[in-house]
Amino acid sequence: MSDLAAPNTPLPPVPADENVPDNADAEAWRAKIFAYYKTNVPTKIKMVNSKMMEKWAGKYDVLYQNLIKKYGPLGHPLPVSTLAPGAGGKKSMGDFKDSFINLVAKAAPQQLPERNVDVVKSKAGVQVNGLETSTFTVCSRVRPILPHELEKEGGENFAVIVPGQSFEFDYAFGPDSNNSEIYKLTTEPLVERCLNGQCGVIFAYGQTGSGKTHTMNGIMDELCESDIFKEGSEVEFTYLEMLGANIKDCLNTDPQPKPVAIGEALDGRILTRNVSIHPCADSSALKALVSKAKSLRSVAATEKNAASSRAHGIGIISCTDVETGVTGKLYVIDLAGSESAKDSKKHDSKRMAETKQINLSLSNLKECIRARTMASEPGMGGIHVPYRRNKLTLLIKDVFEIGCPRICSTVVMTNVSPLASDVSHSSNTLKYSGPLRVAVGKGKGNLQKDEDDPANWTNEEAEARIREAHGGEIGDVKAFVRGLTGVQLCGLPEKEYLVRGGKEAGKKVYLWMWALITDAKTRKRRDDGTIVTKEDEENERQELVRQKEEKARIWAEREKHLRKEF
Numbered sequence: 113m114s115d116l117a118a119p120n121t122p123l124p125p126v127p128a129d130e131n132v133p134d135n136a137d138a139e140a141w142r143a144k145i146f147a148y149y150k151t152n153v154p155t156k157i158k159m160v161n162s163k164m165m166e167k168w169a170g171k172y173d174v175l176y177q178n179l180i181k182k183y184g185p186l187g188h189p190l191p192v193s194t195l196a197p198g199a200g201g202k203k204s205m206g207d208f209k210d211s212f213i214n215l216v217a218k219a220a221p222q223q224l225p226e227r228n229v230d231v232v233k234s235k236a237g238v239q240v241n242g243l244e245t246s247t248f249t250v251c252s253r254v255r256p257i258l259p260h261e262l263e264k265e266g267g268e269n270f271a272v273i274v275p276g277q278s279f280e281f282d283y284a285f286g287p288d289s290n291n292s293e294i295y296k297l298t299t300e301p302l303v304e305r306c307l308n309g310q311c312g313v314i315f316a317y318g319q320t321g322s323g324k325t326h327t328m329n330g331i332m333d334e335l336c337e338s339d340i341f342k343e344g345s346e347v348e349f350t351y352l353e354m355l356g357a358n359i360k361d362c363l364n365t366d367p368q369p370k371p372v373a374i375g376e377a378l379d380g381r382i383l384t385r386n387v388s389i390h391p392c393a394d395s396s397a398l399k400a401l402v403s404k405a406k407s408l409r410s411v412a413a414t415e416k417n418a419a420s421s422r423a424h425g426i427g428i429i430s431c432t433d434v435e436t437g438v439t440g441k442l443y444v445i446d447l448a449g450s451e452s453a454k455d456s457k458k459h460d461s462k463r464m465a466e467t468k469q470i471n472l473s474l475s476n477l478k479e480c481i482r483a484r485t486m487a488s489e490p491g492m493g494g495i496h497v498p499y500r501r502n503k504l505t506l507l508i509k510d511v512f513e514i515g516c517p518r519i520c521s522t523v524v525m526t527n528v529s530p531l532a533s534d535v536s537h538s539s540n541t542l543k544y545s546g547p548l549r550v551a552v553g554k555g556k557g558n559l560q561k562d563e564d565d566p567a568n569w570t571n572e573e574a575e576a577r578i579r580e581a582h583g584g585e586i587g588d589v590k591a592f593v594r595g596l597t598g599v600q601l602c603g604l605p606e607k608e609y610l611v612r613g614g615k616e617a618g619k620k621v622y623l624w625m626w627a628l629i630t631d632a633k634t635r636k637r638r639d640d641g642t643i644v645t646k647e648d649e650e651n652e653r654q655e656l657v658r659q660k661e662e663k664a665r666i667w668a669e670r671e672k673h674l675r676k677e678f
């Protein structure tokens with residue numbers, strides 16, 4: 113912090129200044145004070161106006177002395193940072209540092225014990241069952257001020273964030289949080305789920321230069337060392353980069369790669385073409401691929417960040433249980449940074465078009481997350497989630513598809529800059545992402561457990577239900593279920609059903625499961641979360657018919673009566 117000169121640095125000598133006008137001569141003083149500001153504090157010259165002259169009328173000499181104390185003798189301005197705090201000058205970073213440290217220290221001890229909570233798991237606990245089996249966890253992270261920002265002349269003011277669970281977010285990470293702490297609270301639970309055949313997604317979302325790549329790269333590094341490599345599990349890795357409809361496979365070594373395509377099969381499966389999938393035998397193989405992917409990401413300078421990622425980076429890790437054939441997926445997504453008009457003011461037309469594409473896909477992603485979380489509310493089953501509008505949301509369709517058989521745990525990491533100059537962008541980012549979490553958490557009471565949703569079945573229940581419905585066709589139901597729970601069975605691909613149950617019976621069970629899953633996801637619920645069963649619906653329909661008939665009867669009688677009278 114070179115600008116923090118010691119407060120007792122000797123001042124330059126006061127130059128002889130003979131011309132001291134009479135206090136009654138306002139015009140002479142105005143000219144003198146104007147000349148003073150012009151020399152010592154040109155940025156504040158607009159202060160010399162009629163209001164100032166009126167305020168100080170008759171005591172201009174006192175004002176002049178005050179100015180010399182504050183801004184130095186005429187022609188020898190004081191460096192901004194040597195101005196004493198509270199003397200009315202612009203405060204520097206150093207002036208705020210102690211009070212900042214005190215503030216954080218005061219708040220931190222109350223928050224620390226809660227740092228051990230499993231943010232994602234505690235979220236899953238809120239979902240009692242049934243209709244909503246997936247979770248959205250929303251966190252925020254404010255990065256530290258960077259050395260070059262500290263060294264900027266005069267320093268920068270900064271925003272303060274107190275780490276812990278907050279009203280708006282499931283967890284707020286402060287500038288002192290490191291990647292491994294963040295990994296532990298947000299991504300480790302996703303690894304557990306991925307190994308269980310489920311789907312985990314972590315996004316970094318925020319302004320350019322706010323620390324998304326730093327966070328997601330850190331998470332990838334931690335993943336390389338994680339439990340993902342366990343016996344009996346096969347790991348594969350893919351890394352894609354996406355800008356609008358352009359998709360690049362960062363790990364494809366073909367000098368003339370064919371274009372990557374992402375589409376949807378008739379049965380709803382997501383298909384990718386020309387995407388390279390790399391088996392990883394161990395952590396060092398994954399590390400090598402991750403570092404290659406990192407080095408190949410397209411970066412360009414923005415006003416805010418010299419190495420800005422101009423496309424969404426998508427790391428996909430698949431873990432397949434060799435014994436059961438169940439595959440879980442983990443997506444680590446470093447979204448391209450959102451830019452305000454201020455940040456993109458020097459872009460040429462190509463970069464401007466790129467920025468538009470980025471902002472468009474980010475707004476589509478936000479719309480999907482919002483619609484998906486709203487659709488989880490009882491009585492909101494009809495909400496449309498527009499995930500087909502964009503290749504990114506289509507690729508991670510499982511997260512948004514209401515009828516998806518997999519449980520998807522999604523973590524949205526909202527990255528923000530600590531600088532006061534970014535406060536309006538940061539506040540927009542936080543204002544948007546905070547409510548994504550509230551939408552899931554507010555739930556209208558507990559949802560009634562849906563016994564017919566395969567996702568809720570234990571292994572024993574799954575076995576009993578399959579035996580009851582298809583025991584005749586599948587000889588050994590125990591061997592078919594092979595210790596899996598309902599959720600795990602839902603995650604099995606169709607071909608695994610055929611292998612286990614034979615071509616015909618396996619297909620039958622597969623289709624039967626799909627019908628149950630779809631029924632469960634579209635099940636009607638009342639506002640209090642209770643299920644409207646088929647019988648309830650039939651009773652309600654019959655009641656309506658009865659009421660209609662009763663009305664018709666009353667009208668017919670009235671008519672008869674009227675005819676008699678006239």
Ligand SMILES: Nc1ncnc2c1ncn2[C@@H]1O[C@H](COP(=O)(O)OP(=O)(O)OP(=O)(O)O)[C@@H](O)[C@H]1O
Pocket residue numbers: 255256258318319320321322323324325326327414417419420421422447448449450527
């Ligand atoms: N928690 C942190 N600790 C230390 N340095 C950080 C942290 N977060 C970010 N940085 C630094 O801040 C700068 C910008 O971060 P980064 O590139 O991750 O931003 P970004 O949000 O990914 O930006 P863009 O959207 O432009 O790609 C980098 O120099 C990075 O090293």
